[in-house]
Amino acid sequence: MNCQLCQKEMDAYRGGTLPEGIRIQVEAHLESCDACAQMNQLIFLSDKVMDEEKNLQSNPFLVTRIMAGIEDLAPGYESYHPVSVFQKVLKSAIVAVSLAAAIFIGVVAGNLYKPATPVNKIPVEMVYLNDAALESVDLLTN
Template identity: 30%
Template sequence: MDCKATEKKLIFYIENTLPKGESSVVQDHLSTCSACSQKLAYLQETLSYIETEKALTPKPFLYTRTIGRMQQQVVPEKLGGVKWLKPLAVAAALLVGLFFGFWMGQSSVTQPLPDPDIVYEVAYIFHEAPMEQVEALFLEDIF
């Protein structure tokens, strides 16, 4: 018998639920294979640990104390029902900020440009005048 087949039957071997023929084949394999023997020992140790844990009796009122602690942890969640209020306030603040941002952007738009014909005439006048006269024109208006 190979190791894979033996590993599949180890739990049944421990519980003595294998037929006699298969049990003797597993026993023969375990006597020759150290790896499977180690797995059997590990499995037996694990099962014995589980059995000792099952045998322990819980302390009195363990269930009552556990349920009481669980209920105490649920109570703050009921009182903390305003958890939705903080995200709502943040969303409202963002919307108000966006509204005022757009409003301020619209109110700061400059007045429309003057008539394009007038702008063209001024540009045409400056284009034909020599540079010194343009500078003198600016200086006369300032002083």
């Protein structure tokens, strides 16, 4: 028997459902092959752990104790975040005042800015330009 065949039959071997001839071959291989013997031992241990987990009983008082602990914490939790009416009013007042200050500062800064050359004056040459001669309307009609 080779390792592949032995590992294929291992589940049935541990379950005790193998026919007598194959069971003897698997046992002989497990005695001669360290790798398969270790794998068999590992699967045996993992099966044991899973069986132990299935038999674990949950503590019926655990949920009750946790919920009681949460309820004990709840009043203390409230005191960590006291939100009074005064604080709410103060917060919105601070937001409004800072918004107004930002707008005021923006307007003042915009009025303080003076360009180096006056932009409102039209250069003298522009007065003599004939717009109609620059762009003919006839081009657009065709």
